[in-house]
Amino acid sequence: MDLTFTDEQVMLRDSLGKYLERNYDFETRRAVVAASGGHDPKIWADLAEMGLMALTLPEDRGGLGGSVVDLVAVAEVMGAKLLAEPWLPALPGALALAHGGAGEGGAAALAAFAEGGAPIAFAHEEGRALAEPARVAMTATRKGGELILSGAKRYVVAAEIATHLVVSARVSGAPGARAGIVVALVARDAPGVTLDAYDTVDGRRGANIRFEAVRVPAADVLADEDAGCDLLNAALAPTVLALCADAVGAMGALVKITARYAADRKQFGVPIGSFQALRHRIADMAMAHQKARSTLIVTTAMAEAGACAPRDLRLLKAQVGRMGREVGESAVQVHGGVGMTDELSVGHYFKRLLAMDAIYGAGRLHFRAIGAAA
Amino acid sequence: MNLEMGEALEAFRAEVIAFLDANVTPDLVEAGAKTTSVFAPFEQAMRWQGILAARGWAAPNWPVEHGGAGWSAEQADVFAQECERRGLPPLLPHNLKMIGPLLIDLGTPEQKAKYLPGILSGEDFWCQGYSEPNSGSDLASLRCMAVSDGDDYLITGQKIWTTYAHHANRMFLLVRTSTEGKKQQGITFLLLDSMDLPGLTVKKTIGLDGFPEQCEVFFDAVRVPKANRVGAENDGWSVAKHLLKYERGGGSPGPALRRRLAALREAAARADDGMGGVIADDPAFQERLGMLEADVISVDYHFRHARGGGEPAHDPAYPSMMKTLSSETSQALSAMMIEVAGLEGLPRQLDALAVGANSGPLSDGFDMVAMPYYLNTRAASIYAGSNEIQRDLIARIVIPA
Secondary structure: OEOOOOHHHHHHHHHHHHHHHHHOOHHHHHHHHHHHOOOOHHHHHHHHHOOOOOOOOOHHHOOOOOOHHHHHHHHHHHHHOOOOOOHHHHHHHHHHHHHOOOOHHHHHHHHHHHOOOOOEEEEOOOOOOOOOHHHOOOEEEEEOOEEEEEEEEOOOOOOOOOOEEEEEEEOOOOOOOOOOEEEEEEEOOOOOEEEEEEEOOOOOEEEEEEEEEEEEOHHHEEEOOOOHHHHHHHHHHHHHHHHHHHHHHHHHHHHHHHHHHHHHOEEOOEEHHHOHHHHHHHHHHHHHHHHHHHHHHHHHHHHHOOOOOHHHHHHHHHHHHHHHHHHHHHHHHHHHHHHHOOOOHHHHHHHHHHHHHHOOOOHHHHHHHHHHOO | OEOOOOHHHHHHHHHHHHHHHHHOOHHHHHHHHOOOOOOOOHHHHHHHHHHHHHHOOOOOOOOHHHOOOOOOHHHHHHHHHHHHHOOOOOOOHHHHHHHHHHHHHHOOHHHHHHHHHHHHHOOOOEEEEOOEOOEOOOHHHOOOEEEEEOOEEEEEEEEOOOOOOOOOOEEEEEEEOOOOOOHHHHEEEEEEOOOOOOOEEEEEEOOOOOOOOEEEEEEEEEEEEHHHEEOOOOEHHHHHHHHHHHHHHOOOOHHHHHHHHHHHHHHHHHOEOOOOOEHHHOHHHHHHHHHHHHHHHHHHHHHHHHHOOOHHHHOOOHHHHHHHHHHHHHHHHHHHHHHHHHHHHOOOOHHHHOOOOOOOOOOOHHHHHHHHHHHHHHHHHOOOOOHHHHHHHHHHHHOOO
C-alpha cells in the first residue's frame, strides 16, 4: 500500500503552488472576482500552459491521460490558494465530452478547452441539487433524429464564458430511474437557451438556464438513454474527488491561518491561542481536516485501483462537506469580529466550503442513503 | 498511490480462511460476541493469541526477526477482515502492542531473550502499572517509590486502573527513583517477573458495567532486581513516552468499529420503533447512522493513510488525533447501540455475559451487550491520557509558539 503522491505529482503540486503564490495572492483574487466573476484569461491560459485543462482527458482526445490521483493532487492546491477560475466547474463537462460519443463539434470544443479555450459548462443540477444522476428530471423528447430539450437547469457555473453546455435530460422514466437519461452538447447561444446569470457566494459566476424547445442534432448526443446515467457517473466520479480535494485544501489553509491568528492576536495581554477553550477548538479543526483528508486520500487510491463504489463517493462527499462546515465555522469564531468581514480570506474559504457541500446533493441526503442501506 | 489487489492477495485470503476454518472454536466466537470493552474476555483472548502465535500471526507488525509476519498492509487488512467476519475477539494489546514493541526497541538483549517469547505466545500476560490515585492525566507526578537496595529496588506505593492485573503474571510499571529536579526526571521504568511477589497485593475494582476489569495494585517493599529496568535510572519518562506512541496510535480501530456498526444496523432492522415500524426505516435514524458510518470510515482511513506512508505517518499530532477520534467514534457508536436496545438494555445480565454461561440473553445478544459496552466505553476518552490532554497536545503542535 502506497498512499503518497509520486515525484511527478509532487512536482506538479509544487509548480502550481509556486505559480499561485507569485501570481494569485488574496488581493489579486479579490480584484479578479470583483472585475470579472473570478475568471482572468491570463491566469486561465497559464493553467492551460501547465497542462491542467488537458490533465485527465484521454490522450486520443488531446489530453494527457492523467489519473484521478493527478486530479486530486492539483485540486487540493487550488483549494488551498482559493483559486476562483472555473477549472473545477469545467471538469465534468469536459469529462463527459471526452468519454461520450461527441461528434465533430464536441471534439472541437474539447480540443479548444484542453488548450486553454472556453470552459465546457455542466448544466446538470436541478432543484436543490441532485444527489445522484438518476434523479435528473428535466425532459427531452425525440423528434426525427433530433433531441428537443425543454426545462431548466440551475447553478451552471461559468456558463457565460462557455461556448458549449453539457446538458443532462430525461427522455423516459421517472426521476430516480437509471434508464431514460440522455446527455447532450448544446451551443450556449443556441436558439431557446436563456441564461439568468448571477454572482455566487464563493466568487464565481453561475446561471440558471432555461431550455425552450432547444434542438440538438443526433451528432451532439453524447449518450443515449441506455448510457446517460453511466456517462454522468463517469464524469462526476473524478469531479467529486477533485471537489473534495479542493475543499480539503481550503480546510488545511483555514487551520493554518486560524492557528497563526490565535498565536498572534492578543487580548488580556496574552495570545488568545493560550486559552484552552480556543486551543481545543483549533485542535478539533485540525482533526476535522485530517479526517476529511484521509478519507479523501484512501478513497482516491480506491478509485485509482478501480475499487471505489458510488457509495464510497457519497460518503466522502458528505463527510468532507460536514467537516468543511465545521472547520469554516470555527475559523470565523476564532477570528472573532474580523472573521466576519469581507477583508479577510477566512470568510472566502468558508463560503467555498459551503458551496462545495451544497452541490451534487447535500450531506443530509448522502448520509441518509448511507444509513438506509449497507 | 497504489493499493495491492489481485490474485496474490486472494491466495493469501484463502490461506487465512483455511487457517480460521481449522482453528476457530465456538468459545472464541462466543468471546467475541460477548466483548463489551476494548479488552476481550481474558481466557479466550489469550488462547486465541496462543493459536495465532503458533502460526506466526500473533504480532504480524513486529519485525520479522522477532516473530512478525512480514505482511503488507493489504494482507493485514485481509486478515483483520476475515477475523471480523467471524466475530473473533480482539487480542489484548498489553503484550503485543505495548511491552513487546517497547522491549524490541529499548530492551537489553537479556530482556528480549527472557521476555519476548512469553509475550508473543501469550504464556505470560503483562499488565501496565502507570496511573496512581493522585496521578492520572498528570502522570509525571507519580509517587510510587523505588528505593535502591544493592542490586535491587524496593517498591512501595500504589497503582490504580491497572487493567486485568488480576489475570496478569507480569507487570511493567513506572516508579519514582528521585524527587530531585523536574517531576519527569525522577521516573524509572521497571519490569516485574511475577504478580505473586512478597508485599504485592491486587484488589479488583468493579466498573460501571459491573465487571472487574480494572484493579488497584499495592506495593509494600516489593523487591525487584535492577536488571529488570528498561532504560536508565530516572529516564523512565522517555521510555514511557516511547511506549505511549504505541498505546495511542498503535492498532487499527477499524475492524472492531465496523463489526459493531454492522451489528447496530442489523439490530435496528428488527427493533420496534414504537410507531408501528422498525428503527432502521426512520429517516432521522438513517441520517445519523450514515454520519456514524462516515466517522467510522474516516477513523479507519486515517489509520490506513498513516500506515500507507502518507503525511499522518510523519505528523507528531497523529497519535493524539487517532486516540481522540477513535475513542469518540466508539462512544458515539455505543450511544446509538443503547438507543436501539432501548428498554432491553436495562436488565443487568452479568451471568449470561460470561463465556460458557448456562443462561442465554433475555432478548438477544445485541441488547445484552449494548449497555455494558456503552458504559465501559465512557472510559475510552479518559484512559491513555484523557481526550482533553490529547487536545492540549494537538494544539501545542498546531498553534505556533
